[in-house]
Amino acid sequence: MDAANRPLLVPPDFATYAEKNGIFDMYKRLLQQLLIHKPDDPLPFLVDLLKRDNDDVPQIVLLGPPASGKRTIAKSICNKLRTAHITAENLVAEAEVELRNEAQSYLDKGQEIPLELWRNILKERMSLFDCVKKGWVMEGFPCTREQAQVFQAIGVNPTHCVLLDAPDTVLVERASGKRVDTETGDIYHTTFDWPSSTEIQSRLEEVPGYSEEAVISKLESYHRHIDGIKRCYEKVIKVINADQPKADVFAQVFSYLTTIPRSVAPHTPRVILLGPTGSGKGVQAALLANKYNIVKVSCGQLIKQAVADESKPGLAAKTYLEKSMQVPDSIVLTILRERLAQLDCVSRGWVLHGYPLSREQAEQLDRAGFTPNRVFFLNVPNDSVVERLTLRATDHLTGERYHMLYNPPRSQEVKERLRCHPKDREESVRGRLATYYTFQEELNDYYLEAQHINADQDPHTVFENIESMIVNPLPKQYDR
CATH class of the missing domain: 3.40.50.300 (P-loop containing nucleotide triphosphate hydrolases)
Structure with a gap:
């Protein structure tokens, strides 16, 4: 098979199942008990350990x-x-x-x-x-x-x-x-x-x-x-x-x-970043991808790439994009599944942003086998989002991006060349915010173990908060 023309797709089911059910931790625990007790007949000893209803006491x-x-x-x-x-x-x-x-x-x-x-x-x-x-x-x-x-x-x-x-x-x-x-x-x-x-x-x-x-x-x-x-x-x-x-x-x-010690069991990061437009999802995804060598997956960029490559789902999506209509979930999921099932995503892990946007999409992603092991909501007040987006502009000659408050141009000449993207106008921004908050509550209810991050601060401070919850296990919930 020519990997350049048709990348190898790896079913995600095994890694997801093994991690969800603690298969690797179970192997470690069984071997540990074998070495400690050194039974004369190991098989009955291991069977007895496996019969226990709860090892995690x-x-x-x-x-x-x-x-x-x-x-x-x-x-x-x-x-x-x-x-x-x-x-x-x-x-x-x-x-x-x-x-x-x-x-x-x-x-x-x-x-x-x-x-x-x-x-x-x-x-x-x-x-x-x-x-x-x-x-x-x-x-x-x-x-x-x-x-x-x-x-x-x-x-x-x-x-x-x-x-x-x-x-x-x-x-x-x-x-x-x-x-x-x-x-x-x-x-x-x-x-x-x-x-x-x-x-x-x-x-x-x-x-x-x-x-x-x-x-x-x-x-x-x-x-x-x-x-x-x-x-x-x-x-x-x-x-x-x-x-x-x-x-x-x-x-x-x-x-x-309630903290759980770090495990040496194999762990593939599968991270979803959720949040309103302008919350910094793309920035945080890039920081995570660069530091931990995981694959940054932007749903919007994937759709654009599929359209440019004229793939079958890309051509299907192009029809909707030309009419400024929302691309159906089935097409988006097909494009996303092809990317997340590739070898680099399965072996190194991935950080996804721009998807899911609703509970239905989240359920479809899980059914496809791409269950995240970390979900983060990046919370930013609406006024801060409007300030972040409406005051940014691009120099059409150099392609460099500026922000009138945080990164203003150094010369009047550059300032006069700046152009604001139509999607960064206040009415457009507030429309996207309204769409996000329409589905936020149902996403909160679906991802009950999601972590909420205050993203209205320095990007590197936000990254440190996210990083601490990725490298360490999440606190244990004792239902007792």
Whole structure:
């Protein structure tokens, strides 16, 4: 086949299906579990993993010094996500009898539980239904780098690690007012978090081991080990200032938990830029294409090129263009499909602007197999759009474009040569704005995960906002 005359068209279905269903991430996860567990018979082991209804469960480690609010935040996270709450204490208390008795014997002697015993206890706990199906939040554990390494060796690798941090003086002050509910184990504070119920107040007692001397001793131990633990979780850790109101701390923690770590799985950018005329879609598409070597696809330019090439859909479109009529969706989609299915678009990815203009067109694009993985609305006030477009003009001798406000001509001679395109007259601009807003709401409803960008600012600032949402996964929506 002569690629110059008839470019190779690649069906987009495989890449779209694989990305939508996480095929590459699934391969990575299965191989990772094989290397960790090294089963004697790999096939039944892999089948068992694939039978799990949900592999994408929260796996969170919450660390911090004493009195930093770990218990309060951990319980809030568990209530929000309905996950298992794991601590060093309940790991021992809920272990099977033989493991529990062995661990308790060390605790009774005032000795540390050996790493191998912790390994067996945690391995047994992580195999239970609640951890497998709902996920877990591990509070204040591991306590040392050695424990963290043992946990990693058995496959206990958190997707998120949160470290609550505060000055030691603040922590000592907090500890002195700390009280515990003897029935529920909930933590309160005489100054910052006193319960309104008199019944709960009557049950509160001082927390054992939280005298000033005891807290200082615990802080010394914490600072001795925390740097080693942080190195184990350096790719997933987030340090959050705990010296602020509890609601603010939780909001920051939960915001971090909704982020998704970058995946090394193959990813082909398929980006759609939507917005009113003059919002800078073409500029942003060019910036993305230049930096990331993806294909810039302008629907308007494609139609013009098809007409110039006198292709079959181009000749069909020409009839409508000559009569200043809108080209039917079927013809536009045919032209667009031929371009997006070419090898460069499939292999490198694409950024599309000028299409879709309505929900119907968006649905047709999806049915054709070209489902975007990022959609951006570039929002600009109408007055700014009118200012951008009506004040621009072109020098017909040099072809250079000017803007009377942002890029005025340097000489009167050039200024006198400038010509304004008929489509940039105010009535024409406002007509195109009205057309865009007619369909904007239905496009918003269709692309529910689209990101809205304030495009009424410097183009490179807009580009940085778009870029940050392309290179990083979008936040996770927890439907719990």
